[in-house]
Amino acid sequence: MNQEYSGSCHCGAVQFTVLTNVASAVRCNCSMCERRSAIMLAGEEGSFKLIKGAGVLSKYQFGTEVAEHYFCSHCGIYTHHRPRSNPKIRRVNAGCLDGVDSTKLEHAWFDGAGV
Ligand SMILES: [Zn+2]
Numbered sequence: 001m002n003q004e005y006s007g008s009c010h011c012g013a014v015q016f017t018v019l020t021n022v023a024s025a026v027r028c029n030c031s032m033c034e035r036r037s038a039i040m041l042a043g044e045e046g047s048f049k050l051i052k053g054a055g056v057l058s059k060y061q062f063g064t065e066v067a068e069h070y071f072c073s074h075c076g077i078y079t080h081h082r083p084r085s086n087p088k089i090r091r092v093n094a095g096c097l098d099g100v101d102s103t104k105l106e107h108a109w110f111d112g113a114g115v
Contacts, residue, residue: 009075078093
């Protein structure tokens with residue numbers, strides 16, 4: 001079931017809200033996600049709202065440079081990204097969300113390395 005969550009990076013400079021469902025949890029096996037190792041949740045289209053931190057977010061792009069990966073330039077934590085597979089949504093780092101224990105989430109694997 002969709003629920004609105006608040007999220008933040010580790011230092012608190014970046015804060016956001018998103019409407020998402022813990023059942024959407026995935027990890028991805030692409031060259032970047034393998035290193036990042038975050039469990040990600042899919043935000044509903046248009047639901048991601050950056051509350052704070054536009055000035056501190058850094059963007060990382062690679063490969064086709066379609067996806068936009070954002071992280072806090074102060075504490076280094078990945079907060080969210082705009083996926084290549086669906087640029088209309090944002091995926092968020094489950095570990096950043098209040099009220100979500102990402103260490104206990106069942107998750108699927110997205111074959112980012114194979115697409
Ligand atoms: Zn931070």
